[in-house]
Amino acid sequence: MSVLKALTTLVLSFGLIFTATASTTAPTPDHFAPYAAPHGRARPVVAVVGHNAGTELTDFVIPYAVLQRSGAVDAFTVSLQPGAMQMRPALRLQADTDVRGFDARFPDGADYVVVPAVVRRDDAQLLAWIRAQHAKGATIVSICDGALVVANAGLLAGHRATAHWATESHRREHYPQTTWVANTRYVVDGRLASSAGISAAIPTALALLESIAGHDAALQVGAGFGVRDWSTTHDSDAFKPGAGNLWPLLKLNATNKWFHPTERLALPLTPGMDDVALALTADAFSRTGRSTAYGVAATPQVRGGSGLVWLPDSAQPADTKHRIDVIATGAALPLFDAVLAAVEHRYGRTTARGVAIDFEYAWSPAAR
Template identity: 45%
Template sequence: MRTPVLAAAATAATLAFLQPVAPWAATGPSVALVRADGLTLPAPKAGRARPLVAVLADNAGAETTDFIIPYGVLKESGVAEVRSVSTGPGAVRLRPALRVLVDQTTAQFDAAEPAGADIIIVPAQVKPKSPELAAWLQAQAAKGATVVSICEGARVLANAGLLKDRRATTHWSALKGLTKAYPDTTWVRDRRYVQDGRVISTTGVSASIPASLALVEAIGGRPVAQATATRIGVREWGPAHRTADFQVTGADYGHGIAALAAFWRHETVEVPLADGVDEVALALRADTWSRSYRTHVAITRPGLGSVRSRHGLTILATGEPHEGAYRLPLQSGPVAAQIEDDLTSMGRRYGPEAARLAKLGLEYDPPR
């Protein structure tokens, strides 16, 4: 997940854009072992008109964009029933900036859905070796779920044994370590997402956007995915990617360490929270600005409390507004344009080095 909060010495995290997929397979549970282009998914389980998708977080913490983008994009498309799920009751901290309340705990989900989910989305987690995460994912996979890791969610899958003898990918900065830790997995470079049977994995944080659109296309077909992409302002979601474009230089390390050490220059940036907030825009803005190594992002609302997002996620304010604070107002709009605007604004405010660190952390591919 590589955030300033969770890995202060690292200068990486996650973002990218994926590609199309074939419509939801109507031929039962078989799936293509490995496809070069789109994704192939089994039909929904008996009695379901649409697939049931669980977006999973451990209460100890999960990555903001990895969690919220699949939730928001799949909800926006209307092709699936989407539920947010956590390992236990209470608020979930989405690193680096958000707090949310989910629809169900894993125990509640199991009681309501004994047949299990059709698709499980696994973001990067603060505790990737959590026994609770591993046990639940193993049980869901045994019931036939397709498991999708976003970014370093691949660590969770590898720990659960779900990547053994499979091909997979992850955030660029984690590839070397995971190759050493899990040599029985073939770790793939230069692709935004990889499918091997009922396991799908993606590159860094921003890959949550193309991966989500790829899932939409696999379920609902190309026209639905294209309409969804148009509404959120994404031009393409293909698998093309150059891992070699992302590497930390000595200058990057030097700037990151200097920025962290100069804590008196750090700034709190506020993102106002209101009912009906676009959760996709909120996640991207909070995540991008948090990766400058110069900011703390506060999600503010007078009187604190909570709101319901555009697609029904309960989001908790983390602070009160302060007069004179630097604010980042939210509005729905083109995703790629917002990322580009945020990186440009960050560069003007803190210097181009800060924007570069954020781009590396997000593993952000500018749209082609």
């Protein structure tokens, strides 16, 4: 979810000073129930659903890739309609199937449905499909402001949930029947689960994987991202506009756009590439206010290492100055840190800090 533009307008117009406010303390750590094979399947079926008009890139890619890499589930990318999905803030994907095709193949429904943030969170068809999946027994897992989609589907009333820090006031005002929990990475309430901002997708997906395939499986997959902890421990309040955060947020949403031309940065799409690293690289650079990323390949489609099918925006290679490569890292450095370090190298620490706040990621940049 992008930090609300209204924040910048208020600050610039009225010179307001924002301070973090106290929020509900997180409850004791939540756990997904062990997979019980309600449909008699040896492996659970997971549907990661997106809206063709716009789906948050990292919210969508991370849960799919984490679960798919484990080899413990049958994961499917599902679009609302046939055709390409426009991801936000960058790139395009072709889903495995659309909701009608998924229903035809799995009339009993999915075991788990992952719901990322989308641009049309009140789309009647999407809401009806999520409700139907839940009625068939699926556990619904929202990522970031995918919780607003699930709330609009009427499933969160009377339940605990969480989402991106920036929508807290909106959620409490418009969905008062939901107990919105702050300062937690994710909340599990029966067959409903929700995560905090974008970076919480990895720990949430690992917690789900642990319930399906065990701790060792989650540990092995997490190590590939440099992640060894997927507890609920998290401080959402640390990201709210305050003395330490105001300038980085203004940098992203105002001064970078006003005083710098926007670069178009080509990202080469190559077969077998790391889908998560690609998504994070495109997402981070396209949030800076300084650049937008686009996919480049000579072929109409490119299949990534986790099985995602990427659709290039252009077949034309870019000059070196206007090209970035997918950020790669090993287990020694968390992937988010590596991507933010690349943003810092190109646009400076304040901009990288703003992206980290938007990702709701506790970034500790290396000393210079």
